[in-house]
Amino acid sequence: MEYTMGTLITGNRNLRSLVGVTVHEFVHAWYEGAVANNETRDQWIDEGFTSYASAFITNHLFNNGEGDPMLSRYNGYVRMAQSGMEEPMHIHADHYVTNSAYGLASYTKGAIFLHQLGYVIGDDALKRSLNRFYEEWKFKHPTGYDFIRIAERESDMVLDWYYEYWVETTHTIDYSVKSVADKNGTANITLAKNGVMPMPLDVEIEFTDGSIKHYYIPLRIMWGQKENEFQEVERVVAEDWPWVFPEYELSIDRSADEITKVEIDPSGRMADVDRTNNVWEMSSNN
Ligand SMILES: [Zn+2]
Numbered sequence: 001m002e003y004t005m006g007t008l009i010t011g012n013r014n015l016r017s018l019v020g021v022t023v024h025e026f027v028h029a030w031y032e033g034a035v036a037n038n039e040t041r042d043q044w045i046d047e048g049f050t051s052y053a054s055a056f057i058t059n060h061l062f063n064n065g066e067g068d069p070m071l072s073r074y075n076g077y078v079r080m081a082q083s084g085m086e087e088p089m090h091i092h093a094d095h096y097v098t099n100s101a102y103g104l105a106s107y108t109k110g111a112i113f114l115h116q117l118g119y120v121i122g123d124d125a126l127k128r129s130l131n132r133f134y135e136e137w138k139f140k141h142p143t144g145y146d147f148i149r150i151a152e153r154e155s156d157m158v159l160d161w162y163y164e165y166w167v168e169t170t171h172t173i174d175y176s177v178k179s180v181a182d183k184n185g186t187a188n189i190t191l192a193k194n195g196v197m198p199m200p201l202d203v204e205i206e207f208t209d210g211s212i213k214h215y216y217i218p219l220r221i222m223w224g225q226k227e228n229e230f231q232e233v234e235r236v237v238a239e240d241w242p243w244v245f246p247e248y249e250l251s252i253d254r255s256a257d258e259i260t261k262v263e264i265d266p267s268g269r270m271a272d273v274d275r276t277n278n279v280w281e282m283s284s285n286n
Pocket of ligand 1: 028047050
């Protein structure tokens with residue numbers, strides 16, 4: 001447990017657990033120590049941002065920075081979302097029905113809030129936002145809105161929808177590749193929005209010649225698009241998706257039989273509650 005001037009850590013733990021909790025409590029020197037949000041109204045800022053930072057630090061210390069430091073948190077979130085026990089992140093800390101819903105909302109969803117925002121605005125814009133958040137709000141009392149406004153300025157995108165869905169509701173995300181069909185030599189990929197929460201889509205397509213192309217579908221309510229995060233892969237910016245439409249047609253300038261694989265969000269940063277339908281493969285469908 002951390003307080004601004006002191007930290008209490010229980011012993012009798014294995015090394016990884018002891019280092020993990022020590023890193024976590026140290027990071028609280030920044031989140032809640034220097035950038036002091038209200039602990040009962042916006043508890044997800046300090047616990048979530050701290051959990052996000054400590055996930056990457058412990059992954060660096062114990063796994064040489066390899067693997068996905070956020071994977072267990074995403075899996076934990078999906079289990080809780082599917083259990084029906086989830087409660088929104090913005091609830092006053094004293095008013096959760098269960099402890100586990102409080103923990104999930106504050107630590108897990110708070111950490112995913114940042115990692116998934118990196119998917120929405122690009123990882124560089126996320127890092128700029130975190131630095132600017134510290135610079136502008138150290139020794140002050142920011143709310144979640146103050147952070148999302150900084151992310152809007154750093155990304156040139158409208159992000160109120162992201163904050164409202166992720167923080168204020170328990171609506172979930174589920175996109176799928178519905179079909180791949182050929183129309184006069186042009187591939188038509190139908191994507192479906194099965195969940196309530198809308199998101200921009202990164203779609204990776206593999207072709208029979210072994211080449212890979214990224215298709216980026218911005219969300220219309222963002223009024224903008226993220227920077228190309230993966231410069232080594234050609235990116236095509238497709239028409240934006242109005243969030244109310246349940247389906248989207250992505251036209252590819254190649255014939256359908258040249259496509260071997262279509263995958264939504266190969267980076268795994270979008271908290272899609274059913275990833276089994278995110279991939280279409282030629283072998284399994286033909
Ligand atoms: Zn903590």
